[in-house]
Amino acid sequence: MYKRTIYLSILKRFEEPRRFIQVLYGPRQAGKTTIARQVTESVKMKSSYVVADEPDLKSRSWIEQEWQTARRLLKNNGRRAMLVIDEIQKIPGWSETVKRLWDEDTSAKQNLYLMLPGSSPLVVKKGLGDSLAGRYEIVHINHWSYDEMAEAFGFGADEYIYFGGYPGGAELISEKERWRNYITGSLIDSAMSRDILQMTRVDKPALLKRLFQLGCAYSGQVLSYQKMLGQLQDAGNTTTLAYYCLLYTSDAADEE
Numbered sequence: 001m002y003k004r005t006i007y008l009s010i011l012k013r014f015e016e017p018r019r020f021i022q023v024l025y026g027p028r029q030a031g032k033t034t035i036a037r038q039v040t041e042s043v044k045m046k047s048s049y050v051v052a053d054e055p056d057l058k059s060r061s062w063i064e065q066e067w068q069t070a071r072r073l074l075k076n077n078g079r080r081a082m083l084v085i086d087e088i089q090k091i092p093g094w095s096e097t098v099k100r101l102w103d104e105d106t107s108a109k110q111n112l113y114l115m116l117p118g119s120s121p122l123v124v125k126k127g128l129g130d131s132l133a134g135r136y137e138i139v140h141i142n143h144w145s146y147d148e149m150a151e152a153f154g155f156g157a158d159e160y161i162y163f164g165g166y167p168g169g170a171e172l173i174s175e176k177e178r179w180r181n182y183i184t185g186s187l188i189d190s191a192m193s194r195d196i197l198q199m200t201r202v203d204k205p206a207l208l209k210r211l212f213q214l215g216c217a218y219s220g221q222v223l224s225y226q227k228m229l230g231q232l233q234d235a236g237n238t239t240t241l242a243y244y245c246l247l248y249t250s251d252a253a254d255e256e
Helices: 005-013 034-043 060-077 094-107 121-132 147-155 157-163 167-172 176-199 205-217 225-233 238-248 250-253
Strands: 021-027 046-052 081-086 112-117 136-140
Touching: 005 021, 005 034, 034 081, 034 112, 034 238, 046 147, 060 094, 060 167, 094 121, 094 147, 094 176, 121 238, 121 250, 136 205, 147 157, 147 176, 167 176, 176 225, 205 225, 205 238, 205 250
Parallel strands: 021 112, 021 136, 046 081, 081 112
Antiparallel strands: none
16 A cells, blocks of 8 residues: 555654644545554554444543543553544544543553544644644645655646546546546535534535635636626625635634
């Protein structure tokens, strides 16, 4: 399995003394979960990898149960252990529980390391800001670079410019319609329905989606709010459009 350059940087952090929670943060489908699994397979300590994205409803007590399991690994191993909780942002109030358990281990001088990958960067970011200030370190997992796409999938410069650094869709580029459907369904729609709509109130979600489509159509051009109003049905006023534009940059979500 291909290993990105950032993988080595993350692995090194788990070879250092325990200092911070490592949060893998970035856009969807950039490989956060894959990198987390690669690190757990390579790190020189016992590890527990759990996912909060299961059919049965998870709660904060589930986090504590998994934490206790990881603590037992630490006792059996004697020195260090690692806990990875993927998709933790799907558990309401997760940050308060993580803060309490992390502080308990810090006070007890227990070397239990923690990694938190997540597929909803806006939701993860809000949780971090609520309770965990000063306790975490963000690792930005960005879209794949040209060199990475060329090495892993044989992309040329033109292919990278057109299709971008999305490894999940790399095998679909010979079928452009299928590739478009993948990007729309797995990336764009998920970001809007699972990230933005979970973060803040949106009275007109259909307008939010149409605004994104309009922005794509005018990519690289100056587009006035008055022109937007003329091309979008039920647009309301420029204040509504300005707010929705802010949502796409996460500024408004940060203010909530």
